[in-house]
C-alpha cells in the first residue's frame with residue numbers, strides 16, 4: 001500500500017474511521033485507564049466525574065477544535081502551523097515548547113508503558129506474586145527499583161519505533177485501525193465481568209453518585225488537568241494528527257466523537273476498577289499504584305486470574321502504544337517538515353532521543369538515584385514539567401492564537417468545509433477560545449505551580 005498523499009504531497013489518513021481511530025488512539029491511554037481511576041478515587045468519585053465531564057466539554061472540545069483548525073488548515077507540523085498563520089517570530093516559541101513537551105512526556109510515559117508490558121508478560125507466565133497485598137506491594141517496589149524497567153522501556157520503545165518507521169498510513173493509521181477496536185472489545189469484556197462482582201453496586205454508587213460536598217478547588221483543578229492530559233492537548237499532538245486529515249473531515253464532529261469515546265473509556269475504566277476495589281475491601285484512594293498493586297491482587301483471587309491479568313495489562317499496553325506513537329510523531333513531523341529529514345532518519349532521531357530520555361527516567365527510579373533534581377527523581381521532574389507546566393501553557397497559547405490571531409472567516413471555512421454545511425456554534429467557540437479557555441487554563445497552571 002502506498003502512502004496516500006493530498007495535493008500538497010503530505011500523507012493523509014485514508015478514511016473517516018482512520019481520522020477517528022488515530023485521534024482516539026492518541027487520546028485513550030494511560031491517562032484514562034491508569035490516571036483517571038486514581039484521580040477519581042482520590043477526589044470523591046461521582047463529584048470528580050461531573051467536573052471532569054464539564055471541563056472536557058467546555059474547555060477540552062474548544063481547544064481540540066483549535067488544534068484541528070491549525071493542523072488541517074496549515075497542513076504542517078506543530079512548529080510550522082504557527083509560522084503558517086503568523087509572521088510574528090514570537091509564536092515559534094509555542095512550537096519549540098510543544099517539541100520539548102513531547103520529548104519529556106515520552107521519557108516518563110514510556111517507563112510506565114514498559115511496566116505494563118512487563119506485567120503483561122509476567123502474568124502470562126505466572127511470574128507475578130500477588131498472594132497478599134504486601135506481596136503485591138513488594139513486587140511493585142522491587143520491579144520499579146531494578147534494571148528490568150530499563151529493559152522493558154527499551155522493548156516498548158522499539159515497538160513504538162517499528163510502527164512509526166512504517167509511516168503515517170502504513171504504520172500509524174493501520175495500527176490504530178486494528179488496535180482501537182481491539183481495545184474496546186477487551187474493555188467490554190472487563191465491564192461485563194465487573195457486573196458480576198459482589199461490590200458492583202457499591203462501586204457504581206461511588207463512581208456515579210455525586211456528593212457535591214466533596215467538590216473543592218483541588219477537585220476542580222484535578223478534573224481540568226485530567227481532561228487536558230486525557231485529550232492529548234497542549235503539545236501539538238492534535239495539530240500534527242489533524243494535518244493528515246482530508247479536506248472532507250468534519251472537524252467539529254471529529255472533536256466531539258474523540259471527546260465522547262475518550263470519556264467513555266475513562267468511565268469504563270472506573271466501572272472495571274471500583275467494583276473490584278469494593279468487592280475485596282481495598283481503598284479507592286490508593287493513588288498511582290491503584291492499577292499496578294491493587295488490580296493484580298484482585299485478579300489473583302479470581303478464577304483464571306493469570307489470564308485476566310494478562311488481558312488487562314495487554315489492554316494498558318495497547319492504549320499506551322497508540323498514545324506514545326502520537327507523542328513521538330510530533331517531533332518526527334517537525335524533523336521531516338522543518339528540517340527536511342527523510343521519514344526514516346526523522347523516526348530514528350525522534351525515537352533515539354526518546355529512548356535515551358526514557359532510559360534515564362527508568363534509571364532515576366532505581367539503579368541511579370543520583371539522576372534527580374533537588375532530590376526529586378528525573379522521572380517525576382519530567383512528569384511535573386511536561387504535564388503541569390508545558391501542556392497547560394501550550395494549550396493556552398493555542399487557544400489564544402486561534403481565538404485572537406486567526407481570522408474568524410478562516411475558522412468558519414475550516415469548520416464548514418467552505419460553507420458546505422452549517423455551523424451554529426462559531427460565535428460561542430470563538431468566545432470560549434478568547435476568554436474562557438485561557439483563563440481556566442491559567443488557573444490550573446497557577447495551581448500546579450503552587451502559586452494559588
Ligand code: PFF
Nearest residue numbers: 027029030031032230232237
Ligand atoms: N492522552 C494520553 C493519555 O490519556 O494517556 C496522553 C497523551 C498523549 C498526552 C499524547 C499528550 C499527547 F500529546
